[in-house]
């Protein structure tokens with residue numbers, strides 16, 4: 001069959017890489033894709049928010065399954081549009097994708113259905129927000145309500161920082177309309193994990209555990225990014241934490257969404273904060289994490305296509321997922337300046353050398369083909385992802401790949417996976 005993947009990041013390269021391995025698949029398209037997806041399938045120059053263009057392409061080319069990577073087309077209603085036309089599509093419908101598109105919605109949902117999360121309030125005016133900050137004290141967490149590419153969260157360590165963040169967001173200077181409402185919440189300490197599960201709105205099948213590295217610098221220092229690296233499995237997710245996350249977070253959320261008339265079908269991603277034996281939910285995403293998707297799909301032994309098809313068809317009761325009994329680590333290589341304004345157009349050296357390493361895949365994210373070769377074209381440029389017998393092996397292999405690749409101003413964290421080693 002023919003499959004269309006929507007998106008152009010590292011996550012979508014990983015999806016195309018995994019889908020292309022399925023014996024059920026003859027051809028994979030990616031819209032708009034990147035130079036990595038072009039090596040495995042055919043890129044189609046249609047933007048992720050051009051829903052009509054994507055629909056026409058799928059109809060005209062006999063696409064039997066469309067897989068949505070990023071949140072934007074989900075929140076614009078691409079799944080609803082395709083389903084109305086009788087096309088199979090993997091992803092959350094618009095009224096369910098709001099779980100990511102509005103932090104105020106997701107916090108209210110968690111409160112209503114007793115999903116453990118940080119105490120919070122929602123504000124649209126600066127003055128009451130400042131009063132709440134003064135009442136709660138610091139550190140305190142300020143979140144833009146809407147989509148902000150993983151960067152709309154400020155952990156304020158001083159009152160001034162907190163006041164500046166709410167003032168900037170509510171005045172529309174930071175994050176535009178996405179910041180016209182803010183969630184202010186209690187600071188939670190602990191260790192984070194990314195907990196993903198497939199669901200058809202009723203049944204829940206968890207993926208393997210994973211951990212992201214949000215901050216730009218080693219030791220979780222510096223501003224947050226979309227994610228600087230990830231690995232799987234994450235030992236912080238013990239059996240007991242897994243069971244709690246399933247019962248208190250996933251089950252209550254999936255049932256809550258159904259009760260709200262917003263049945264959730266797709267992959268549900270909970271960002272968890274784990275402290276001692278307790279689990280609290282930081283956020284939900286309506287899609288695979290990026291970069292978590294890269295190490296997760298490299299560890300997935302099962303063919304992903306029947307799973308995605310089952311979700312898209314609304315019944316995953318028969319789905320079981322097999323995982324390699326190995327570890328995977330993905331190190332993100334970023335452009336100079338990221339997560340702020342970053343450089344573009346630098347020629348990337350060493351991609352071919354890195355590709356010779358066994359059990360290693362260099363997933364493309366912000367890259368572009370040019371006459372001079374592959375050049376940087378985004379903040380997160382590559383995700384060097386390796387499989388190893390242990391987390392240590394996977395780390396060593398991934399960084400051996402990283403050592404082969406350079407361009408002016410390239411930076412990456414040197415401690416991806418270190419938390420797993422320290423346990």
Ligand code: AMP
Nearest residue numbers: 118141153185186187188214271282283
């Ligand atoms: P979110 O997009 O809501 O997951 O927030 C992005 C990142 O900010 C999370 O991955 C955490 O590292 C951090 N964060 C968010 N909320 C809190 C909180 N209440 N306490 C501590 N850290 C938080």
Ligand code: GLY
Nearest residue numbers: 226227289290291
């Ligand atoms: N890696 C975090 C995210 O995808 O939101």
